[in-house]
Amino acid sequence: MTKEKILWSVGQVSERTGVAVSTLHYYEKEGLISSRRNAGNQRRYEPNVLRRISVIKTAQTLGVSLREIKNVFQALPNNRTPTTSDWKKLSSNWRKSLQQRIEQLERLRDQLDDCIGCGCLSIKKCNLRNPEDIVAKDGPGPVLLKQGKR
Amino acid sequence: MTKEKILWSVGQVSERTGVAVSTLHYYEKEGLISSRRNAGNQRRYEPNVLRRISVIKTAQTLGVSLREIKNVFQALPNNRTPTTSDWKKLSSNWRKSLQQRIEQLERLRDQLDDCIGCGCLSIKKCNLRNPEDIVAKDGPGPVLLKQGKR
């Protein structure tokens, strides 16, 4: 009993996932997904590529860069096609950073509430802009939230 | 009694806000902030530029593009330096989209929880990847969350 493998063409994967063919090429070039080729050199994907693409897109929604996603993939034992339990770990980790992001935004929201309340956004008082309660003196010193590059 | 205006040099604004001098130049070129010049053609900023920069940085944290921020600024009557009540409106609006973003991420988080629970991320079952409860058929059709460009 041979296991019949259903393979997908790039166009099928594209339609199935909503991700452009050119993007699939790009992901492959970047080492995020892989494919086999048929006799005519056309890409043929195993179904699990859909998993990978889902994870990529989900992670991007969370603000994870492709580079980081690739690292996560590569950290999987033997860089094998991830198993269910690998996915569990991934989901768990991303759940954590998602939670952190949510909390960060909630803090920001609450600070915005303060600002709306006080109508301030003033340099010396506003929490949002002066999160460490640093009060402006004549001398300088950074006052905004430190923010990574976006 | 003349109103003494304290003006800031670009270096001072940079240190005060944590935003690089080159970025301040860039924001000015893009029409997000403005400055006067002293006799020697050096930039001199009115204190309210700090407000603008705060708003820019805050909005960016919320995922608002510079273009959008500029539009908001320009929508202010006479493109004047925003007043306290202008800021209230801005804060309110941004508070709304912040809330939406939080809710979106919370949904994502809860769906991730489901995935962790079921260990799936499977094509046919996973909520996260199949948010509309579209069950995979043999025929294609996009399955991922629609996502704007990032």
Next chain:
DNA sequence: GTAAAACCTCAAGTAAACTTGAGGTCAAGA
């Protein structure tokens, strides 16, 4: 068997948000 649709590669282009560099001017302190 043939035409159209789908696929291939590789290079170059795009957009946002900045940064870097070259070449030169201005200002403040010893």
Next chain:
DNA sequence: TCTTGACCTCAAGTTTACTTGAGGTTTTAC
């Protein structure tokens, strides 16, 4: 005064995540 640090302009470079295009091959449908 002189030197050093802060400033100036303008052009070009950088990064991420893709898209577009040219020129050619393969597959599929009639």
